[in-house]
Structures are given as C-alpha cells and as structure tokens.
Amino acid sequence: MTLSRFAILDPAAGISGDMLLGALIDAGAPRAWLQELPARLGLEGVTVEIERSSRCGISCTKVSVRLRDGGSESPSPEYVAPHPHDHGPPDRRPGRHSHDHHDPRVAGAHRHLPELLEIIDRAPLSPHVRERARQAFRLLCEEEGNAHGVPAEAVALHEVGAVDAVVDIVGGIEGFERLGIERVYSRPVALGNGWIRTAHGVVAVPAPVTTRLLEGLDIGPDGPVVGEATTPTGAVMLRVLSAGAPPARFRPVRTAWGAGGRDPEHYPNALRLLLAEPASEAAQVVTLSSDLDDLSPEYIDPLREALMAAGALDVQVWGTQMKKGRPGFRVEAICTTSAEDQVLEAFFLHSTTAGVRRSLADRVTLPRRQIHISAAEGLTVAVKVLETPGGPRVKAEFEDVRLVAERLGRPAHELAREIEASARALVAESAAGGSRSQKEQG
Secondary structure (H helix, E strand, O other): OOOOOOOEEEOOOOOHHHHHHHHHHHOOOOOHHHHHHHHOOOOOOEEEEEEEEEEEOOOEEEEEEOOOOOOEOOOOOOOOOOOOOOOOOOOOOOOOOOOOOOOOOOOEEEEOHHHHHHHHHHHHHHHOHHHHHHHHHHHHHHHHHHHHHHHHOOEEEEHHHHHHHHHHHHHHHHHHOOOOOOOEEEEEOOOOOOOOEEEEEEEEEEOOHHHHHHHOOOOOOOOOOOOOOOOHHHHHHHHHEEEEOOOOHHHHHHEEEEEOOOOOOOOEEEEEEEEEOOOOOOOEEEEEEEEEEEOHHHHHHHHHHHHHOHHHHHHEEEEEOOHHOEEEEEEEEEEEEHHHHHHHHHHHHHHOOOOEEEEEEEEEOOOOEEEEEEEEEEEEEEEEEEOOOOOEEEEOOOOHHHHHHHOOOOHHHHHHHHHHHHHHHHHHHHHHHHHHHHHOOO
C-alpha cells in the first residue's frame, strides 16, 4: 500500500464548485455517490447530472446540479458594454441563473446561513466533512456580509445558488474523503478579467466577495482566461481545502479534469486535479548540527525523539571532545527544507544549545513504498520495499515487529524473518502479475 498520497488542485483556468465536482468524478470518485448526495442532504427534487465533455480537445467530466424545475447555476458571461438603449437587468431566461444572488432585492426564495448549517448538521456526514462544510458556509456568508455591510446571518442566498453551493461544498469536501485523500495542495489560481453583471450591477472581475475569499492565497497569471474564472464557491473551497503550495517534488499517479460551464474556443475552461505521491528519491535536504557539553547524556535520547517528531529524516549522535577537554556530543539532524523551521525549534527547545550549524546537501535515495503483512488476525506489520537496481529489497518496520511480537509472545527476530519472507513472496507475485498484464496488452 502506498502511503501519503495527496491531491494538487491546478486552477490555471480558475475554479468553481461544479468544476471541482467534475474533477473528483474524473479522478475516480463514484458517480452514484454524487448523484445520491442531494437526497442525503434532504434536498428534495434536486438532481445531479454527470456527463463526459470536452474543453479545447481535453476530455473532461461535466457536473450540473439541477432543481426540480430544471434550473441550474450558469456561469457569469464576460461583460460586454451594452447598447446605449439597453438598460435591462442581467439575463433571466427560464432555467438559467447567474451566480450572484445574495441581494434580497432579487425575487424568489432565499436561504440564510442558519438554515444552511442546519442542512449540514442533519445530513449523515463524517465529523471531518461536517466541520469543513460548516467552516466553508460561515466563511462564505461572513465575507459576503463584509462586502455588502450586513451580518453573516442576514445574507440571503437565492434558492438556486444556495442549493448549488450546498451540493458543491459538501460534495467537494466529501469527494476527497471518498478518494482516500487527506491532504490537498493548490497551485496559483487564475481570476479572469473583464466585467460581469450581478444583482448589484456591473462589477470588475473578481467579484468583491471572491476577492475577500482569496486573501492569503497565491494568485497566478490569467493568460488567455476571460470573464469570471474563479467563483465565490471555488474560492471558499480553496480556502478550506488547500494546505498551500505543493511539495517541490512529487510523482503524479492520476490526472483528472473538471469542465466549467463556458466553452471558449481559445483555452480549456477546466480544472486540473492531480493525484500524486511523494518523490523523495532525489531532493535537497538540510543538515542541522550542534555540539553539546552541558546536556546530561540521559537527555540525548529525548532530544533525538523530539527532532524526529518535528520532521527530521534521520538523527545521528556521536561523542566529541569539547574545549578545555570536556566530553560532549555532536547531534546532527537531516530534514527536508520544508521541515527545517520545526526541526530547528525542536533543537532549541529540547537541548541546551545556543546555536545550530546549517548546511544544504543533495540526497539521492532509492524509490520506496510500504506494504502491510498480516502477522495474525487483526495484527499487521508495515514493511518497507526499496526498488534497487538488483530488484526489490524488503525491511520490516522495527516498532511494528516489536509490538506484534510482544502481543504474540514470540521472539522479535523470528517474527521479522517470517514477515520479510512473506513480503518478498508478495512483491514477487505482484511483479509477475504486472508482467503478464503488460504482455497481454501488448
């Protein structure tokens, strides 16, 4: 089993709720799950349409949330200056609704924040999904209220926009849970350009609430993108889902695309979603070291544990002779550049040092993965598999072996030998199956 698989959102053409749902389905989230979501949320008569589509030749998945009357959210078109005699309102054709319906002056049913939170609280959702969805709606209504000078609880979302947002937000969060993804990163987001019509009049892209929701996120170049590229729902999803920029090195394992509502000829209006694994075989690492002569030796091991817990990849300790002939210890921790600050903090917090030396180095390691081998009913041992030029090499994780051996009352070294033999057989069987599959495809 591969550990630490994560997702990367690439909103180079912007992001909206339906684009994210389409990308999640394209990445392998079950269609039936999404189509059944409105009923789980208690949204009677609401349906989800899923279809294959194309954006500039790229095959995508298009998701549309529809009310009982067939109405759905439609993308805000790029604004073109109206004819001098055209003083009419934005497009209100039956079955189509622009996204900005937070103005209570707009006719039709509305929903407010307390009602939306009640829908989320009643639905059978995991605690993680419920908490993130509540956070998203509160943030969305707070920023909408700030933009228009009203309290969050007084913000009125038009029925179509509210229903669409409920499905988009809950589905966007729960979709990653269905894919087994716990960590989501994001690349810089495009905003679009031009002007759009809203219930409040003509405003520049991005809309005021979108601007507020994007605070703290990396903004990318618009390139050829026109009109509104990132919607308020898309922006709030980035805020609650993204853990920031992706790792410097990673290995993509699947690419998915979610289609937007518009289909311009000169660029693909779609959200790219990458599922990836860490690629630690070649990376830059930081070496942090310090010489200690005033720390009792019995506290060296707690220091080592604290450095590892902070993110160190390895910690080494050896004896040294300090000034004036005092015996001491040199402690050296190796970590990734992203973990440097946490490891430094642990160094100063858990040792007596007044300074730490720092150097950069390039590290090359073998590709690795991890599998789990059953030792007894309900007990498994993690086994590291290294891909060497001479073939796979396996090594049982010591802590797992120790704990399982204690539970079974067996010698740890014998259990480790058996587990590693089973792991070698499993890896060989998997490799043979992969070779047969390639021959059959050939």
